[in-house]
Amino acid sequence: MMVSMLRFPKRSYVGWGSIGELFQVLRGWGQRNVLVVTDPTLVKIGLVEEFLSPVNHDFQITVYTDVEPEPSLECAERLVAFTRAGSFGCVVGLGGGSALDMAKLAAVIPQNKGNIADYLNLTGTMKLEKEGVPKILIPTTSGTGSEVTDIAVLSLKGTKDVITHDYLLADVAIVDPQLTLSVPKRVTAATGIDALTHAVEAFLSVNASEATDALALRAVELIGGSLKTAVENGKDAEARKAMSTGSYLAGLAFFNAGVAGVHALAYPLGSQFKLPHGESNAVLLPYVMKTISANCREKMNTICRILADGVKQVDDWNAEDYLRLFYYFVKDVGLPTTLKEYGIIESKLTDLTNDAIKQKRLLARSPKPLGENEIHQIYQMAYSGLQ
Known part of the structure; x- marks a missing residue:
């Protein structure tokens, strides 16, 4: 008989208003310097400011918006370079699947040797050795499932490739339907x-x-x-x-x-x-x-x-x-x-x-x-x- 192994994020909050748990999670971690990786559109429509405002006074928050739909390897490498230049204690991914995948990479890759290309599934030759900093993944669409997987998908010339590892799995996933109300x-x-x-x-x-x-x-x-x-x-x-x-x-x-x-x-x-x-x-x-x-x-x-x-x-x-x-x-x-x-x-x-x-x-x-x-x-x- 087949034996199944199931993997999940360490913790999930699912339901209307669950975004309210963000402050408690961040406070429990005791990390003041927070990197938020998000879609530029969400900043433009005010969603990021609205849902981060309760934590702005208690944490030093840096919002990173250089996130592309179907992000390229080059886009991800820019994020890793930005993250390495900072001293972030945790990462929050807020947005669609692209933003969440990028947040995973921002939390893990800078703590390891080499670049993103070294860890790609099809061509990479290196293995992740360090878990990186804690990460919270918060989807604003109902579709990608990125908040509960250990995969980050990147576009390459002519195809796509992934980085997959347990270290990319969310420490906390927050799935709040109210964040999807403005999705076209x-x-x-x-x-x-x-x-x-x-x-x-x-x-x-x-x-x-x-x-x-x-x-x-x-x-x-x-x-x-x-x-x-x-x-x-x-x-x-x-x-x-x-x-x-x-x-x-x-x-x-x-x-x-x-x-x-x-x-x-x-x-x-x-x-x-x-x-x-x-x-x-x-x-x-x-x-x-x-x-x-x-x-x-x-x-x-x-x-x-x-x-x-x-x-x-x-x-x-x-x-x-x-x-x-x-x-x-x-x-x-x-x-x-x-x-x-x-x-x-x-x-x-x-x-x-x-x-x-x-x-x-x-x-x-x-x-x-x-x-x-x-x-x-x-x-x-x-x-x-x-x-």
């Missing part, structure tokens, strides 16, 4: 599909367990039942709460069971064409699900029954049904469903395939082996759309 419709949709993809791929992963299945299925229920409402009415507190909790649970599920083909094929879209990560997942999700469905039919039926809200009996589903269900779920929240809609030309599918096949860490978790032919076929379907 398109971002709500994209990050929501990202969270759904985490839950679905974790449930279908070859590394799934009963424990991760429970997390993943509850996440599918919460996200499936609330995403459209959150997109259409961002001020709906119940929808935002369900999305926030669903994203958190999906993050825990995929951190322990892993994601697979959708993410492997999404990475090149982000690096080559700068598609937001959530949209990269969304445009591929229906076509990957159709392709792998024969190898995980029972579990796929379970997911589809939840998302379709009982419209069809479980034993009625087939590969075309899976395709159509996920296709219309993505389309219904206003996201593109073909690569053509992003201006990607057909001749680029080979380049995408060549980069996706390198993501062996992710592809190894797919219930159906995805080789070069299968990957190219998925990109071709995503290019052409629903026929």
